Amino acid sequence: MLFFTFIRHRGLIAAMALALTPALWAGEGHSHDAPAAAAGPELPRFHAVSEDFELVGVLQGKQLTLYLDHAADNRPVKNATLELELGPLKLRPTPHGEDGEFEATLAEALKPGTIPVTVTVSAGAQSDLLAGELDLHADEHGDDAAALAWKPWAAGALIAAAGAAVLLSLRARRQGVAA
Structure with missing residues (x-):
């Protein structure tokens, strides 16, 4: 009888240990199959597409990098010229290599908001x-995300407290039976 009680308690302890392991919890939008996300904030970007072309622009500070591809097959567009209107600014991005990449440097950083391109x-x-x-x-x-990070830890603490209460109650019952 004592052997079965030991095994039952051991299983409860193992279950609590697993519940308290934050690495095993999957938060909202989290998948263990997904590749690791790049560190740091994502750079602001825009996307524009037509029947013939697809353009992606990435802004890093005052540096704007543009990637131009054919919409049908995603091949880089070679020997193209671009005229860009970014809100009130008019720019002529220059080709950067022959792979459909262009660059433009802004005179000053853009103000927050939604800017038409x-x-x-x-x-x-x-x-x-x-x-x-x-x-x-x-x-x-x-x-x-950082503001919500405490919630899994709080849930783990509640589970641990409940598990400890169950163990103490079982121990008290066993000591009462043994006496």
Whole structure:
């Protein structure tokens, strides 16, 4: 009889240990199959697409990098020229290599908000107008995850307290039976 009580308590202790291991808990939007996320904040970006072209722009401080591809097969567009309107600014990005990458440097950092983007693309006989928006509000909610990080620990503490209460109650019952 004592052997079965020991085994039962040991199983309860093992279950509590597993419940208290935060590495095993999967939070909202978390998957153990997903690749690890890159460290640091995501850079602001915009996306504009037409029947012929697809353009992605990434802003890092005052540096704007643009990636231009053919929409049909995702091949980089070579020998293209771009005319960019970023809100009130008019820029002519310069090619950076031959792989559809362009760069432009802003005179000053952009102010937060949603900024309309219009790009005229000319590549050989093709010409197109692409439109999108650059949203510089992306980091407003960056602290939400940190504010909620205490909840799994609180749940673990409650589980541990309940488990300890069960163990103490079983121990008291056993000592009462043995006496």
